[in-house]
Amino acid sequence: MTQVWVNQQTTINVSPFDRGLAYGDGVFATMRTYPKSAPQSGIMLLKLHLARLAQGCERLHINWGPSETLISHLSDLAQQYPNSCIKLLLTRGVGGRGYQAPEQANITEITSVHEIPIHYQTWQKQGVALATSKIKLAQQPLLAGIKHLNRLEQVLIKSQQLPDGFNDWLVYDTQDNVIEASMANIFIVKAEQVFTPAINQAGVSGVMREAVIEALLSNGVDVRIQPLSLNDIVDADSIMLTNSLFGIINVIKVDKNSYQPWANTIAVAQKLQTTLS
Template sequence: MTQVWVNQQSSANVSPFDRGLAYGDGVFATMRTYPKSAPQSGIMFLDLHLARLAQGCERLHINWTVSETLLAHLSELAEKNPNCCIKLLLTRGVGGRGYQAPVHANVTEITSVHEIPAHYQTWQHQGVALATSSITLAQQPLLAGMKHLNRLEQVLIKTQPLPEGFDDWLVYDTQANVIEASMANIFIVRAQQVFTPAINQAGVSGVMRQAVIEALLDIGVDVRIQSLSQADVADADSIMISNSLFGIIDVIKVDKTSYQPWLNTIAVAQKLQTTLS
């Protein structure tokens, strides 16, 4: 059963007037805890997750900094729930009139614990097949890169029934730029050079995306962040996706085109594991 805390209280409730509920006014992070077998406990890449949350709050003009109380709460949850998902959701709280935000926000902090989806382990061993979604992401540079609470585009994408034999959707924006999978960032390999889409107009700049870029640079692989098109997907030698729960995974098929797993995917995964150890 999913466990939920509101402002570190297990018995608390969220107000029906909370701006996160009313307007999607907030940000969130989905984080993985270390397994019991790891040499340390806690949340993987916690500093990166907290930095992205703080940046998102700043961009939305929400006055929030992580408190010692919240840090202690997250540490306790991670200690009690190894190899799990911890979700931290921040809203602007209650106040304001209509869309107009209150001058002083009383931020609501919601934490919850979830199991890691079992099929992620299968994906890690077998790779994934992506089908191109007919639903595209709107360009909005003021929100691009942020993991904000308004995920209606992703909800619509996920309501589409996947074709048989496919695991997730490949998503473009309204200008036909490759952006991401429905819940993961994407990397394209061509001639041993790695490309990942620019996230300055649409999409989420994931914490694992940042970690993968750093791991690639550490093993001497050139990484370019730029606009990518359908032609770039077609011309790719290999494709990978990444997120904070499953790490990095090879894409074995996009629509009717098959791809070979990249020879360096294992090296990147090992580098990430070394970083975590």
């Protein structure tokens, strides 16, 4: 199913001198389109995705904003490929051999369409089990929160062999703070309060994380963003994961500890229209 466009043109050709390839110099977003049965069409949370891309570019000193041509292209793809994954990848473009960025970027915009992993539907219904990763994320506040193109830490995390019966990794940083799963943000519930890790030193600020926080706050749920530790995981009543493709799902196990599904997970998923069917 995978289709690829470079600067809105049907091609798979990118310069070998592109800084995204040479240095991971860019950002990306992984987005989901609404299914045909949904009351609305298009890309879920598109404004949040574009805002986060622009913020990431600003922090990397890349002068970029979504053009009308790009927005029209994304809208066309959403109509052609409902209930699919659209990935938008931005690089600073071609810029010489060395690390020094060119004064003026020649942005490369790469869009691609993919099927949503079929097991995500099972995860929504049954929940997931997490094993603690031995590989930890480095702290780097200049890059924390950005979904930048250098994902070597995640590549190493995913290269580990998961124990039987586990679906993904729980990841800490080098100071033993809980950060995220390998490709999702994490929330924990304790005594009806909801907590999610502070990610000002490491990790990705997910768009679905932001949407879930807003949905919970609008329903009067107390949400705290703060550093979390192993003890917070052990003492949690419930744990959830969020990302843009599967929305919000329950964690039923972390290592040897089991958890009850959170009573509000289904309601939040329905409000955000993220249920896969």
